[in-house]
Amino acid sequence: MAEFLAALGPDAAEEVTYLLDNVPFAIWETLYSTVLATLLAYLIGLPLGVLLVVGEEGGVLPLPRPVMTVLNVVVNLLRSVPFLILMVVVFPLSRLLLGTSIGTKATVVPLFIAAFPFVARLVEASIREMDRGVIEAAESMGCSPLQIITKVILPECVPSLLTGFATAFVTILSYGAMSGAIGGGGLGAMALNRGYTRHQNIVLWGAVILLVILVQIFQTIGTRTSVRMDRRINKQSRRKGRQQAKGKIDRDKRVPPGAM
Amino acid sequence: MIELRGLCKTFPGERGPFIALDHVDITVNDGDIYGVIGMSGAGKSTLVRCINLLERPSEGKVLIDGADMTALSPKELREKRRSISMIFQQFNLLMQRTCLKNICFPMEIAGVPREKAKKRALELLELVGLPDKADAYPAQLSGGQKQRIAIARALASDPKVLLCDEATSALDPTTTRSILRLIRDINQRLGITVIIITHEMAVVEEICSHVAILDHGKVMETGSVEEVFSNPKTEAGRRLVYPDGVIPEQLQTARVVRIAFNGGTAYHPLIASLAIDCGVKVNILGADTKNINGQAFGTMLIGLPENDAEAAKAVAYIKSQPNVTMEEVHDYHG
Ligand SMILES: Nc1ncnc2c1ncn2[C@@H]1O[C@H](COP(=O)(O)OP(=O)(O)OP(=O)(O)O)[C@@H](O)[C@H]1O
Ligand SMILES: [Mg+2]
Numbered sequence: 140m141a142e143f144l145a146a147l148g149p150d151a152a153e154e155v156t157y158l159l160d161n162v163p164f165a166i167w168e169t170l171y172s173t174v175l176a177t178l179l180a181y182l183i184g185l186p187l188g189v190l191l192v193v194g195e196e197g198g199v200l201p202l203p204r205p206v207m208t209v210l211n212v213v214v215n216l217l218r219s220v221p222f223l224i225l226m227v228v229v230f231p232l233s234r235l236l237l238g239t240s241i242g243t244k245a246t247v248v249p250l251f252i253a254a255f256p257f258v259a260r261l262v263e264a265s266i267r268e269m270d271r272g273v274i275e276a277a278e279s280m281g282c283s284p285l286q287i288i289t290k291v292i293l294p295e296c297v298p299s300l301l302t303g304f305a306t307a308f309v310t311i312l313s314y315g316a317m318s319g320a321i322g323g324g325g326l327g328a329m330a331l332n333r334g335y336t337r338h339q340n341i342v343l344w345g346a347v348i349l350l351v352i353l354v355q356i357f358q359t360i361g362t363r364t365s366v367r368m369d370r371r372i373n374k375q376s377r378r379k380g381r382q383q384a385k386g387k388i389d390r391d392k393r394v395p396p397g398a399m
Numbered sequence: 400m401i402e403l404r405g406l407c408k409t410f411p412g413e414r415g416p417f418i419a420l421d422h423v424d425i426t427v428n429d430g431d432i433y434g435v436i437g438m439s440g441a442g443k444s445t446l447v448r449c450i451n452l453l454e455r456p457s458e459g460k461v462l463i464d465g466a467d468m469t470a471l472s473p474k475e476l477r478e479k480r481r482s483i484s485m486i487f488q489q490f491n492l493l494m495q496r497t498c499l500k501n502i503c504f505p506m507e508i509a510g511v512p513r514e515k516a517k518k519r520a521l522e523l524l525e526l527v528g529l530p531d532k533a534d535a536y537p538a539q540l541s542g543g544q545k546q547r548i549a550i551a552r553a554l555a556s557d558p559k560v561l562l563c564d565e566a567t568s569a570l571d572p573t574t575t576r577s578i579l580r581l582i583r584d585i586n587q588r589l590g591i592t593v594i595i596i597t598h599e600m601a602v603v604e605e606i607c608s609h610v611a612i613l614d615h616g617k618v619m620e621t622g623s624v625e626e627v628f629s630n631p632k633t634e635a636g637r638r639l640v641y642p643d644g645v646i647p648e649q650l651q652t653a654r655v656v657r658i659a660f661n662g663g664t665a666y667h668p669l670i671a672s673l674a675i676d677c678g679v680k681v682n683i684l685g686a687d688t689k690n691i692n693g694q695a696f697g698t699m700l701i702g703l704p705e706n707d708a709e710a711a712k713a714v715a716y717i718k719s720q721p722n723v724t725m726e727e728v729h730d731y732h733g
Contacts, residue, residue, distance in 0.1 A: 276491035279451055280505045280556065281480035290508065295495050370495045370536040 154341040161329060162349065168243045169325035169353070173312045176250035180307065184255040187214070188262025189288060199274060199292075200284040217256040222314050225253050226321055241322035246315060254311050261303035265296045298369035305361020309354050316350055326350050401427040401450065401560065401592065406459035408445050408616075419445045421616040422459070427609070429559075432586050432593040434607035434624070436600070436639060442616040443596045447564050450594070451483045452476060463560070481509060484553035488565035490545040492537040498524070498548045499533040505556040516555075523551040527581060543574035550581060554589070561585070563595045567602060572689075572696045576662055579606045600639060601696055604628070604659045604724060612636050628657070629726040641685065641700055654703040654710055655728040660688055660695035662722050669720060670701075679704060679713045700728070 191210060194202035220228075226249040230240040233248040269292065277291045293300075316327025326346045334343025366372065408420040419442045427433045437443050448454040450461055452468050461468040463479070471479060484505075492501050499520050506516035524530050527547040537545055546566060553561055563582065567575040583606045586593050595607060603610050603624060610628070611621040614635035620627050631640045640657070658669075674680050681701045688697030703710040717725045 270489075270491070272487060272489050272491040273493060275453060276485070276487060277504075277508075279453060279480060279483075279485040279562075280508065281477040282508050283477060286508050290504075291493065295493060297495060371538045 150339065151341060154339045157333070157339075158342050158345045162326075162345070165324070165326045165329045165346070166349065166353070169312065169315060169327070169350075172243045172247050172250065172315050172318075172323070172325060173308065176247045176254055176315065177304075177308050177311050179247070179251040180254035180258045180311065181304070184258025184307075185262055187255070187259040189266060189292070191259060191263040192266045193284070193288060193292070199278075199287050214256040214259055217252065218260070220253075222249075222253050222317060223320065225249055226318060243324035246318035246323035250311055250315055250318070253314060254307065257310065258303075258307050261307055262300065265299035265303050266292055268299060269296055298365045298371075301361060301365035301368060305358055305365070308357055308361065312354060312357070313350070326353075400429055400462075400464060401425075401594070402460070402462040403446075403450070404460040404462065406446070406449060406461065407457045408442070408449060408454060409457045419616050420449065420456070423613075423616075423618050425611050425618060425621065427592060427594060429592050430586070430590055431609055432583065432595065432607050434595045434597060434603035434610040435613055436597055436603050436610060437613035437635075438639075439598060441613045443598070443613055444564055445616075446613065447485075447562050447594060447596045450560075450562060451480055451485060481505070481556045482558050483560045483562065484556060484558040485562040485564065486546065486549045486553050486566045488568045490537070490542075490549045490569075492545060492549060492552070494537050497534050497536055498529070498540070498551075501537065501548055502551045502555050505552060509556060519555065520551070523554055526554070526585075527551045541574075542570050543578060546570065546578050547581065550578075550585070554585065554591075558591060560592045560594065563593065565596055565598070568597070568599070572601075572662060575602070576605065582606060600628075600698060601659065601661060605661055612639060625726065629728055640698075655684065656701055656703060656714065656717070657726050657728050658699045658701065658717060659724045659726075660697055660699070660722065661724065662696055669717070669723070673713060673716055677709075677712050677716050679709045679716075681713055 193199040194207050229249040229252055233240045233245040236248060237244055239245050273295060274287060274291060277287050315325060319328030319331040326349055330343050330346035333339055334346060403423050403425045406420055406423040410417045410419055423446060435443050435446060445454055449456045456469060493504065502520035502523055503516045524533055527550055529544060529547055567578050570578060579602060582593060585591055595602060597603060607624050610624050612619045612635055619633040619635040628640050631637045670681065681703060684700040684702050686699040688695050688699060703713055717723060
């Protein structure tokens with residue numbers, strides 16, 4: 140073992156110790172900033188994404204055209220600024236809001252600002268996929284625009300919104316890793332500041348591998364949950380339904396002739 | 400009573416405005432099953448969507464029990480829509496809700512207490528013949544079952560009017576019949592006025608009491624189904640009522656009857672047995688029938704023999720057949 144470590148570099152043993160000592164806290168910092176930034180991004184991005192669809196001309200809740208133009212321009216503008224630059228620009232704001240512009244907490248602000256327009260577009264895409272006919276049916280029943288949004292559009296889009304959520308989470312996680320470059324914390328900072336700058340390859344690769352594993356875990360959870368929640372393709376409940384149908388053939392006799 | 404008065408709908412198009420509805424006048428009395436039939440693109444969907452104002456008419460009035468729908472405020476309109484339910488070709492059920500929750504939906508938005516809504520929804524499931532599907536999701540149902548759930552949902556708000564836009568067009572003929580039977584049942588039991596949009600003659604023939612023929616946004620003919628179908632007065636009417644390929648000028652026969660097959664015996668045996676059982680030979684002038692699972696659907700035009708006694712025998716025989724309706728065509732030559 141010692142020989143193997145020695146072969147990796149002169150400071151291999153030290154690097155491994157560093158990695159083991161600091162990884163738990165780095166993971167915690169990464170998750171904490173990612174979760175917080177994602178939640179904040181959805182707080183703004185979800186309603187914004189909904190508005191981008193329902194506010195259109197001919198939508199459920201048409202908004203004045205200038206309002207829609209402004210919303211779209213803001214979203215596009217924020218999305219076109221590279222994240223590193225956005226972070227630098229947002230520093231003063233972080234200082235204003237949190238009293239500090241370094242550390243994990245401070246990176247949440249630029250992460251949130253970079254992520255909410257992205258989230259808005261993800262939500263927008265999910266809602267656009269939705270079948271227009273269902274909204275029309277709800278309108279024909281006398282639903283108000285707010286009822287259509289809360290009782291029809293959002294619940295019907297849950298599986299697709301969840302898929303989007305997983306994408307957003309993973310993207311924010313990898314953006315957060317970049318923040319290590321300018322004073323953030325977490326696994327990204329570890330890889331950059333320790334691993335890359337000091338040529339500690341074990342730390343560098345250790346942190347990167349952990350990031351990859353985290354992404355895999357969250358993406359898998361997200362996709363699985365989305366599929367499990369989707370009542371359109373729920374194989375398990377379909378199988379269950381079929382079993383029930385088999386067990387209860389005599390029940391069918393209650394169905395009047397002509398009913399399928 | 401539903402009255403459409405001078406109803407026009409114009410859509411803006413790239414090559415100038417497109418007139419989808421052109422001064423439509425229709426009166427539907429309470430308790431009627433009113434069919435609107437026309438070719439694809441005739442404006443049928445636009446017409447029915449104007450009734451509950453999913454589409455706002457460019458001109459004209461939609462009067463329901465004398466009150467003009469176009470004059471209502473958005474809130475009043477939403478209130479009014481609860482008494483005008485609609486079912487669709489694509490069912491438009493909420494896919495993430497169970498059937499029971501789908502049926503509860505209209506009551507939920509109207510603020511009916513949850514327990515009461517659930518009780519009513521279970522009754523409606525029973526009414527449409529699917530009591531065991533309460534907890535199933537729409538994706539687990541067949542097309543016909545989905546439409547039954549949609550009908551139950553449409554009835555949940557105790558409507559006075561049921562609008563059906565091609566409600567059976569996605570279904571096979573047998574299922575179509577069972578859905579139509581359900582709609583007729585609802586019309587008779589609950590006294591709900593029904594407006595049926597379709598491009599299929601068989602649907603109108605099966606359940607409608609009155610019919611309007613729509614062509615290029617204009618109403619060509621209206622009246623009772625018997626009146627209109629036995630004696631179509633316009634080119635559009637004839638095109639719908641008579642099977643393809645019949646050229647009126649070729650017909651020299653004195654009496655012509657139109658037979659509609661609604662899923663009974665296939666038509667060849669009928670004509671054959673007419674010859675064997677009654678010794679009457681008839682002349683097939685045109686036919687547009689489909690044979691599905693051994694059942695015939697569609698229409699056929701036949702010429703009766705000149706001999707009055709033989710003709711009467713043939714008429715009596717045809718009338719005695721199950722699942723066959725027959726009308727004498729007067730004035731066939733137009
Ligand atoms: N929103 C719209 N904008 C522009 N044109 C429209 C719109 N809706 C309908 N139309 C046009 O109006 C005409 C009538 O359409 P409609 O859907 O009412 O026909 P339909 O009789 O229901 O046909 P189908 O049997 O195919 O459903 C069509 O030519 C269609 O292209
Ligand atoms: Mg249509």
